[in-house]
Amino acid sequence: MNVREDIRFFDMSGYQATPEIAAHVEEGYLRKELKRRFPEEEFLKITVSHNNSGEYHAKAGWFERLWGAGKPIKDLPEYYEVVLLHRTGQHTEELIVWSPVIWNDRFAGTAGGGTGIGGRNYLTKPDNCSRGWTVPYAVCNGFTAATIYAGNIEGWNDHTIDAKTGKLDRELYENWRIRSTHNMTVFGKAVAEILHGRPVQYAYMNGGSGGGRQCLMEVQNYPQDYNGVWASCPAINWNHFLLGGFWPEVVMQEKKHFLSPGKNRFFIEQVHVRYGGKTEFYHSTQKPTFDADTCIGMKSPGGVITQADADVMNEIWRGPHRRDGRPLWYGYYPGIKNWQVVIPIGTYYYPTPFSKKIKPFILGPLYARWITEEPKQTFEDLTWDEYVELFDQGSAKFGDNLADDPCIDDFVQAGGKLMMDHGMDDPLIPTDGTIDYYRKLVQHFGGKAAVDAFCRLYINPGDNHGNCWGNGPGITQSAGMKALVDWVEHGIAPTKLYKVRIHPKTGAILEEGQAVPFEEPEIL
Numbered sequence: 244m245n246v247r248e249d250i251r252f253f254d255m256s257g258y259q260a261t262p263e264i265a266a267h268v269e270e271g272y273l274r275k276e277l278k279r280r281f282p283e284e285e286f287l288k289i290t291v292s293h294n295n296s297g298e299y300h301a302k303a304g305w306f307e308r309l310w311g312a313g314k315p316i317k318d319l320p321e322y323y324e325v326v327l328l329h330r331t332g333q334h335t336e337e338l339i340v341w342s343p344v345i346w347n348d349r350f351a352g353t354a355g356g357g358t359g360i361g362g363r364n365y366l367t368k369p370d371n372c373s374r375g376w377t378v379p380y381a382v383c384n385g386f387t388a389a390t391i392y393a394g395n396i397e398g399w400n401d402h403t404i405d406a407k408t409g410k411l412d413r414e415l416y417e418n419w420r421i422r423s424t425h426n427m428t429v430f431g432k433a434v435a436e437i438l439h440g441r442p443v444q445y446a447y448m449n450g451g452s453g454g455g456r457q458c459l460m461e462v463q464n465y466p467q468d469y470n471g472v473w474a475s476c477p478a479i480n481w482n483h484f485l486l487g488g489f490w491p492e493v494v495m496q497e498k499k500h501f502l503s504p505g506k507n508r509f510f511i512e513q514v515h516v517r518y519g520g521k522t523e524f525y526h527s528t529q530k531p532t533f534d535a536d537t538c539i540g541m542k543s544p545g546g547v548i549t550q551a552d553a554d555v556m557n558e559i560w561r562g563p564h565r566r567d568g569r570p571l572w573y574g575y576y577p578g579i580k581n582w583q584v585v586i587p588i589g590t591y592y593y594p595t596p597f598s599k600k601i602k603p604f605i606l607g608p609l610y611a612r613w614i615t616e617e618p619k620q621t622f623e624d625l626t627w628d629e630y631v632e633l634f635d636q637g638s639a640k641f642g643d644n645l646a647d648d649p650c651i652d653d654f655v656q657a658g659g660k661l662m663m664d665h666g667m668d669d670p671l672i673p674t675d676g677t678i679d680y681y682r683k684l685v686q687h688f689g690g691k692a693a694v695d696a697f698c699r700l701y702i703n704p705g706d707n708h709g710n711c712w713g714n715g716p717g718i719t720q721s722a723g724m725k726a727l728v729d730w731v732e733h734g735i736a737p738t739k740l741y742k743v744r745i746h747p748k749t750g751a752i753l754e755e756g757q758a759v760p761f762e763e764p765e766i767l
């Protein structure tokens with residue numbers, strides 16, 4: 244079996260079909276039971292459909308298809324789909340629940356990415372090498388699973404900012420921030436219990452990137468929602484890392500010197516040389532250090548490396564900071580390629596090979612307009628002082644969304660278990676941000692031994708942004724979820740987890756290994 248197709252981790256052999264489920268899926272019955280449980284909530288529409296074909300033909304827009312959405316899904320168990328259209332105020336959210344006829348008494352909360360937290364476009368084909376489980380993935384393992392569309396964004400069309408007035412829609416922002424994810428959980432659990440006539444025994448949530456942010460916001464704000472949570476490459480410290488995408492542009496603007504893609508790539512290659520080669524670099528657990536000054540005078544594809552080139556490169560690696568040297572946030576490790584040419588993915592990108600300016604990742608300007616409430620602002624040619632002001636404004640205005648609160652005592656006291664992982668080769672979110680949150684947990688709970696009782700962090704060399712086809716192996720979806728379930732339900736704390744690196748097109752295994760829990764000295 245191709246490792247990408249190895250998606251079943253939960254043993255369903257002892258479970259039977261719920262005999263009364265057919266009587267409970269009638270719209271009138273569902274509405275009555277939901278009204279009894281949530282008398283103050285307004286469900287505008289409830290629809291139910293039945294699928295015993297074993298297949299689902301996913302719908303997705305062009306943008307979602309870039310990320311693998313829209314592929315037909317096969318080998319599904321028989322399930323019912325319940326769709327709830329729920330009013331949050333002036334806006335609505337759409338909850339989609341899939342509940343298998345043979346149910347394992349567990350609920351799965353799924354997540355999205357970026358400023359999308361879920362919805363119909365996230366009903367994607369299960370992939371064991373892409374972290375962040377989907378509704379079909381969970382249903383194939385017997386879970387009732389849910390996803391929710393918060394109404395705040397369609398593709399890159401951001402409704403959070405009114406295109407005419409520029410004003411931030413606080414209701415849509417709150418839907419995205421946490422409300423809709425929580426509603427997905429409580430309404431999704433209720434649907435499972437109504438359909439099957441018995442309670443949810445355990446609930447789990449898993450997501451990557453923006454979905455990892457959702458996971459940690461749940462832990463920090465609604466500690467009773469889930470028994471086990473796995474946050475992969477979490478987009479926490481939202482303000483800090485997104486505005487970090489402007490930093491390379493600010494540096495070049497401040498120093499009045501443009502670093503070409505050829506020279507930028509040359510610096511990366513020289514870091515790899517210092518560590519013994521590309522392979523050795525991407526398998527080192529040490530945090531890499533490098534002084535770009537050592538390359539001055541060397542010939543690169545972009546020309547001879549100058550002092551100005553080295554100054555720009557060192558400043559970018561250092562990361563955002565104030566003029567007096569106080570850090571604002573983390574930079575990216577030397578040797579990590581967190582930029583692209585033409586393709587707008589990475590912390591920043593060069594629009595063309597011949598560009599004389601760079602641009603930040605597209606989410607950066609989108610979020611920055613939340614701060615300024617200027618829908619047409621481009622944020623080009625930001626000065627250092629303007630950048631720091633924007634950073635401080637964002638921190639003050641959206642401090643409720645950093646997802647970096649270590650005071651999760653209620654989650655821990657309820658028996659909750661938390662797993663986090665992050666690849667050291669992540670080109671979108673600095674790995675040090677996740678390590679920073681782990682350190683806050685250690686400080687708050689009085690030491691690593693106390694944190695070990697409820698949390699595991701895995702930092703994987705060479706691992707990419709939430710998948711297993713980067714420069715080093717990453718934890719597979721099934722290995723991670725099985726470990727989390729065993730920890731919650733059987734008290735077996737995770738130790739080593741299976742990780743793999745595959746060919747992105749063929750799925751062939753290129754490398755295998757064991758992920759081990761984070762130990763501070765390895766990264767210092």
